[in-house]
Amino acid sequence: MWKVRVKTISARRALVMLTALIVCTGFWIICAGFWRHITAPPERVAAPHSGGVRPLTPLPPWERAFVQIPSPNWDLRPPGTRVSALVLHATASASGQVAINTFQDPASQRSAHFLLDRNGVIIEMVSPEHRAWHAGRSMLAGVPDANNFSVGVEMVDRNDGQPYTDAQYAALVSLIRRLRTHYNIPDARIVSHRSVALPAGRKSDPVGFDFARLYAALRH
Numbered sequence: 527m528w529k530v531r532v533k534t535i536s537a538r539r540a541l542v543m544l545t546a547l548i549v550c551t552g553f554w555i556i557c558a559g560f561w562r563h564i565t566a567p568p569e570r571v572a573a574p575h576s577g578g579v580r581p582l583t584p585l586p587p588w589e590r591a592f593v594q595i596p597s598p599n600w601d602l603r604p605p606g607t608r609v610s611a612l613v614l615h616a617t618a619s620a621s622g623q624v625a626i627n628t629f630q631d632p633a634s635q636r637s638a639h640f641l642l643d644r645n646g647v648i649i650e651m652v653s654p655e656h657r658a659w660h661a662g663r664s665m666l667a668g669v670p671d672a673n674n675f676s677v678g679v680e681m682v683d684r685n686d687g688q689p690y691t692d693a694q695y696a697a698l699v700s701l702i703r704r705l706r707t708h709y710n711i712p713d714a715r716i717v718s719h720r721s722v723a724l725p726a727g728r729k730s731d732p733v734g735f736d737f738a739r740l741y742a743a744l745r746h
């Protein structure tokens with residue numbers, strides 16, 4: 527009788543200890559995972575033109591979604607060049623994925639700094655510090671090659687008069703405000719691709735974009 531009682535207690539103790547072990551191990555795994563998450567180094571991406579790696583721009587604390595999908599299609603701005611303009615484009619496509627595929631293809635030789643999807647998501651594809659390949663042959667206020675000194679923003683739109691979404695206008699306003707903390711880009715130098723492309727008439731984008739609405743929103 528006594529022996530049976532001892533055996534029962536031992537079994538209970540073993541069960542308690544096993545349960546405690548499982549709980550502690552689980553807790554430790556969760557803690558270790560959380561620690562790795564908060565101490566993880568920033569993501570880095572290969573940049574073929576800089577001969578090494580460059581850190582991605584830290585994610586700004588915007589309320590809007592902001593993601594980074596690097597394009598290989600960029601080079602360095604001419605030494606001493608300051609960013610002083612913003613060129614707006616339409617992707618002339620129904621979805622952003624078409625433009626992402628094009629800008630990620632080295633053979634296309636095309637890119638933009640930012641892509642604004644119709645739901646307001648901002649996709650950074652080239653750092654504004656670098657020279658993206660969006661404007662082609664162009665001139666702004668008598669200065670040739672707008673790629674040298676501008677930020678290129680592609681908005682997902684068919685460019686056939688399809689209205690731009692409220693989310694795109696809002697995202698563009700937050701993006702420009704953010705850029706203006708680094709660069710002097712006056713309203714008069716936020717321009718359409720159509721207005722800078724050479725020869726005149728080579729480009730029509732962004733058809734139907736309401737610049738007056740953008741400038742008004744930027745004043746508030």
Ligand SMILES: [Zn+2]
Pocket residue numbers: 614615616660719729731
């Ligand atoms: Zn364009």
